[in-house]
Structure formats: structure tokens, C-alpha cells
Amino acid sequence: MNDPVVPLPLTRRATLTLLGSTGVALALGRNALAQRAVQTPDAPIFSGPTALEGWNGLGPLIALPQKVPLIRLVDRPPLYETPRAYFQSPFTPASAFFIRSNLALFPASIDLTTWRLKLGGHVETAVDFSLAQLLREFEPVSVNAVLQCTGNSRARFQPRRPGGQWGNGAMGCATWTGVRLRDLLKKAGVKAGGVQIQFQGLDKGAGAPGSGGAEYKKSLNLDDPVLDRCIVAYAMNGQPLPLVNGFPVRLVVPGYFATYWMKTLSFIRVLTEKDSNFWMATAYLQPDNLKGTTTPQAVKEKSVKFRPVSSMPVRSFIVTPDETLKVPAGLPMSIQGLALSGRGAVTKVEVSTDSGKTWKDAKLGEDHGEYAFRPWSFAWTPRQAGTYTVAVRATDASGAVQTDTAIWNPSGYLWNTIERQKIVVGQAG
């Protein structure tokens, strides 16, 4: 075996192809034929009690209608995570976009002859729009924006918290095209005295009427500047939305967590008092500080003040290489990934190859807009064999920079701690 070039597998495959199916049986020989039917155990679907180490959460790859196989965390309601490889692009294919529904019973079918987006509540005139009207009567606009689950990376929490045990794949970036929320509100005419705008889709749950398990509703303050950039999107990446991602329209709230991006948006209501429904008053709350962090002790002592989650803190991710790649010393390589922030454009990404002791600037890729993924790359030639711990941190226009301090809150939200990954470098000869 001194010959450095041993193209054995290729040769064998080529042979098998030539031999055809009969040849396959012959070539596989006795060992293969003698193999017994063995039921292999399922792969683990949970991690813990320590933090999840891998990039993605754990689960089988399963496809739902209009989707490619995604990592199944929970089957009903659907929680499906996007595999790491899809983040090699700053835009995520609609078919690979993660899925998260809070309630299990959402429409399997939309009849656009009867479906209407209804605006009402504290308005001059209650109005409703068919999809055809949304397409015809309003100026279409587009925004590139990241949609990220509030609980993305929840499995990194320590101590662990219950909920969807996401790795990093509960996010994606798309070009969303639709109608300005402001344009719709203008048609209805918001009356003076409005406080919040409530959004609701068509999903329902089996919980008792009036409970959080029955309906899903989210509200934004009427004086929140985010309303100026909200759109009611009927397309993502130039195609209709998959039904599990919100067909026919979903709310797009650039910079904010996904909890507000109502799927199958059908009701918009102007409220004259603060929304007190479960999903605003009890769920999706973060400690009342920018990072949304506190301690288990403070929660126990009930000394923590909470507020509804809103914008996404700055984050960055290593996408390639993954842990399965061993790198020969001296090989010039490129470490690549994405960064995001809902609080101002990503202005800087830094990479460390010594686990955060020293940092160097990464090269920022194309700017697709303030709310989109910002690709980055870092040229690195490891000189010595060994195990390196690579880390990445991003800074946004607000001046916020990622740190090593672990985020903790009771619901497992707003994780943005620095990501790390081991890269093994071997001798080149």
C-alpha cells in the first residue's frame, strides 16, 4: 500500500455499473448475502442535561408537503429545523425554511375565493382584501430579512429549559415581497386612541376556548417604528409561501423575532388597550434588559421584570467547514458563515482561531440589506497540526458585540453567545 493513489472505490463502482444488477449480487459476495435483517436503533432525539454541542438540533430528517427533508424536533405541532448546509447561501430556500407552529391545527387548504385579510377594530372603516386585491391594488415592495425563532439555539442553554430544543437552524433569510402594512392600515383608517395592532392567523389548538392553547395572537405597539417596515408578504424568494410557512400571506417584521411574523395572516385589529392574551402577557417575554438575560436564582426570587420580546440581538455563525472536515497543515482555507442583527446592520465580524484569545477581522460579503444575513469569510492557513477552536463574533451598528457570557432566561430566548467549533488540523506529510 505504498502507492499514494488508490482509487479503489471508484474503480469498484464503475465495475458494478458495468456489471448491472446481476453483477451487483455477484460482486457483493457472500458477506452481503449472509447479512441478517437487523433492526437498528433510532438515533437519539434529545441532548442534555448538558448543552447541545452540535450546530443543529437532534432528530430525523423528514419532509412535509412543499418542503425538503428537515430536522424533525416535534411532529405535532410541527417544529422542523433547517440543516446547516442550507446556510452556505445568505438566502435560504423557501423549501428548506424552518417550520414552527405554536398550535397544531392550521389550515391544510385555503380557498382564495373566500379567504380574506380582514382589518378591523378601532378603525374608521373595517375592510377586507382578497389575495387578488392585495396583488392588484397595492404597490408591491420587497425586503430581504432574517426570520429567526425567539428560541433559536435554546438547546445551548445551561441549565436547560423546556421548549423546542433548537440548534442554530430555526432561522432563515428570504426576499419577502408583499404589501406595506401602512398601506393597508391607511385603507381602514386607524382612529385616534389606538394602542396596539393585533395579528392573527387561522391556526387553532385543542386547548379550551380562551386559553393560550386555543388561538395564537400577537400584537405590536402602534407607536413602534417597526410598523413602518412591516409588510404583508405573499411571496418569499419570488415564489408563493409554502403552506406550512404561511400561505397565502404572512406578516414580515424585519429585525424582530419570528413570533410576530404571523402565518396565514387573516385578521389585523386595532386595539384600544394593551393585548392581554396569553401570547403577549405570559408567553414570549424576556427579562427587561437588552440582552434578555437573568439568573435562575433571580427568577426563583421573583425579582425579574419581564417584557415582550422584540428585536433580535447580533449573532454570527460558522457554517463551513463543519466538524467532519480534517484540514492538512499548510492548506489555505476559507472559514465561512453568516451574521445577523435586528438592531442595526452588521458592521464587523471577527474570527479567532485560538478560542477567543486573539481576534482578526473577517471579510464581509455582499450586503443584502440591514435585516438580511451578512455573509463573511476568513482566510486561514493553519501552520501546525493540532486541534484548533475557532470562534466568531459580530458587531452591529448599535455598537453591540457578541460576548462569551451565556444568556439565561426561563424560556430559552435570545441566545447570542459566541459560537465555537473545533477544527482538527493534521500533518500534511
Next chain:
Amino acid sequence: MKYPVLWGLLFPAVVVALAIPLSNVIIPGVAAATPATTATLPVTAPPQATTAGVPPQPASTASPSKPAVAVQAAPAAAVRTTPPIVAAAPDQVQTVQYVDQSRRVIDQVTAPAYTTDASYSIGSLTQDTPALVEGAHVDLVRANCSVCHATTFISSQPPLPGSLWHDEVYKMKLKYGATFISNETADQIIAYLSAHYTPETHASGTASTAPSAAGSSPTTAAKTNTVKTTAAPATPAASTAGVDGAAVYTANCASCHGVAGAGVPGAFPPLAGNPAVTGDGKYVADVLINGLQGQIAVNGQPYNGVMPAWAAQLSDAQIAAVLTHIRSQWGNQGAAISADTVNAERARPTTAAQRLTERPH
């Protein structure tokens, strides 16, 4: 070409996305300057204020025949002018069906046969619920937790302290509207979770490496006849002798359908005065064995929930006894059902769709 490796992976959608000019990106403050991305002429007539509240005529020129699965406009309920608004979403929505399937046949879903009218549908969603660890009260966990979510929500959690499981179960009961879980049942569920899903008790891989047949979720179990041999209770008895139908009811059914069989309006159908309960004995046995999910109506009231399958938890004799019980209580007058009938239904595979269409009205 910063991402050369990607072109093989990418979908045309992304290429389309990348092709959309950056000039169309909304930037706060300059959003008004954003040009239209499509050539559609603006329709000058705004929605008529005078007809507000009345659903406009269908804009589509598609087939006039309205599909039965229409999402109904919820007229007055949807938009009120007096806040706060807590109007419900329409009840007539046909919701997704979750269908048990094993892996390897589900990574390539087939497209439904589309029509060119205004109805946009998807097929069923795959449900592939892994086994829970066997143990005391696991049947209660399956029956109660499965009403709102797959038990995968339990088995995918990290090992959690018993106190946290306690909080989670009571959150379901008090916040998520799982009002059908009695305090006693809640405590039994917590006892089960504490016995099997804490850092001390949850050995890595315990649940997921269990043989798939043993302790299958009720819905999965119902699909295969092999479950008969692995079901926890004793082999189905040939008669109902010695089984107290009322006791089976109290232990397994009353949490949802109520001690008086009245159900919970809008959430859990009543059994009292329910024609499907007192009608064909084979049908109601089928529902108990295999479960029921989807849109149904009982005496005009719509329901759209999930009833778990009981094949794995109840023997033929228990099912027969509880059926005989509910068919003769609360004014119901249905004939007794034998364990043999139940046994025959067990052997007759039916689909979820069948159980909806065969349902007496």
C-alpha cells in the same frame, strides 16, 4: 462566486431571490421610494367603504363551484368595531391532518393533484412519534398530552428536574387550556415524567433506542396489528365479564368528555345524545381503537381536535365495557357491544379518512 460549492445544492428560488434587484429592499425612511417589482397596474378603485363588512365578490375568475373545503369568511365575528377584539378564527377551516408514517418512506412527499381553481391545499403532515419509556401512568401521558401535541414534545426534551416537569404540566393545564387534566391526573403525569425524564432517571438514549413496536404512541400503535402482542394490558379477553365500564370511563375518558358525558363545547364533543356514539357499534369501536381527528360536527356544533387511539392501552374487554357504558348512560340508548365485536374491529384496518367519512351524522 463566494459559494462555489453551493450551486449544486441551491434551489432556483434562491437564484430568483438573488436576482431581485437590491433597489427593491425596503429601508426605513425611504420605503416610499421603493419601486414596484411587478408590472401590475394599480387598480384605482379602493375597497368600497360602503360595503365594508360584506365580503367582496370573488376576484378570481376561476371555477364557480366552491370547493367544500373552503376557508369561510367569518363575517361579523372576524372584525368588530368595538375593541378589545377577541374574535375567533373561522371554525370552518379544514385543518391539516397528521398521519403516522415510518421514516424512509417520508423523505419524498408526493404532490397533491392540483387543480387550477382558487383552492390551494397540501396533503397530510407526517407524524412519526417515537416511543415513550414504558412505565406507570404512561397511558395517561399518551391520552392527555396527545390531545394538543405529539408526545415527541416530551421525548425530545433534555432531562429536566421533576420540579420543572411539574411546572410544565400545570402550565398546560392552567395556561394552554388543557382543562381536561384533573389535578389527580396531572400529578400522575408528573410522577411518570419524574420517574423517566429527569437527569437522574433519563439514561441517554433510553427512549429513542427502545424497540419501535414496544410502547408505540397510541396513534402509531393503531396502525399496525402487531401492536396487539406488545400492548401493555393483558391479552384481550373474550368477554366483558369482570370489567367495570364505568371505572374504565372515569380513568380514561372523563377528563375530556366529562363525568356526565357532556364534553366541552368547541373542544371535546359530548357523548350524551351523540348519534355517532349510539349508532353503529362497529364504528364507535373503530374510533376507540384507532382514534379520530379532523373536522366533525355533533348536533350542529363543530369540533376539530384529536382523539387518541386506545388500542395499546385498553383490552378488547375494557373497550367493550366502556362502549357499553357510554351507550347506556345519560339518556343514551345504544345496544351493548361485545369484546368479539371489538376484536373484529381491531383486525380490520381503517384509515383516518375512512373514520371521518363513515361517521354517522
